[in-house]
Amino acid sequence: MYKIKIEGDFSSAHNLRGYKGKCEELHGHNWKVEVIVASNKLDKIGMVMDFKFLKQKLHSLLEKLDHKYLNKLAYFKKVNPTSENIAKYLYDRLKTEAANLYSVTVWESDKASATYYVE
Numbered sequence: 376m377y378k379i380k381i382e383g384d385f386s387s388a389h390n391l392r393g394y395k396g397k398c399e400e401l402h403g404h405n406w407k408v409e410v411i412v413a414s415n416k417l418d419k420i421g422m423v424m425d426f427k428f429l430k431q432k433l434h435s436l437l438e439k440l441d442h443k444y445l446n447k448l449a450y451f452k453k454v455n456p457t458s459e460n461i462a463k464y465l466y467d468r469l470k471t472e473a474a475n476l477y478s479v480t481v482w483e484s485d486k487a488s489a490t491y492y493v494e
């Protein structure tokens with residue numbers, strides 16, 4: 376298998392509904408996002424897919440989250456804006472652009488991340 380990975384980031388605020396603790400209050404993160412695309416074969420020029428294409432797609436998705444209060448976005452009014460749910464949100468949208476999408480990992484700090492992928 377081959378895996379390629381790109382990274383992106385955004386800054387936003389959220390609060391976790393139903394959480395008993397500090398994260399129930401409004402606060403922000405500088406989120407880091409890792410996107411992995413996997414394939415067991417390469418295209419005719421030797422790539423899994425074009426990094427540039429993937430970066431553009433990720434960037435345009437992250438633009439919609441950057442400097443936003445996530446709880447106020449339509450999707451996250453229903454779905455709690457946890458790192459797990461942000462990873463799935465990004466995965467579902469990138470999957471339509473990259474059929475071989477493998478996983479999306481969202482880091483909310485240097486030491487804590489959540490990954491979504493489909494087995």
Ligand SMILES: [Zn+2]
Nearest residue numbers: 389398402404
């Ligand atoms: Zn948080």
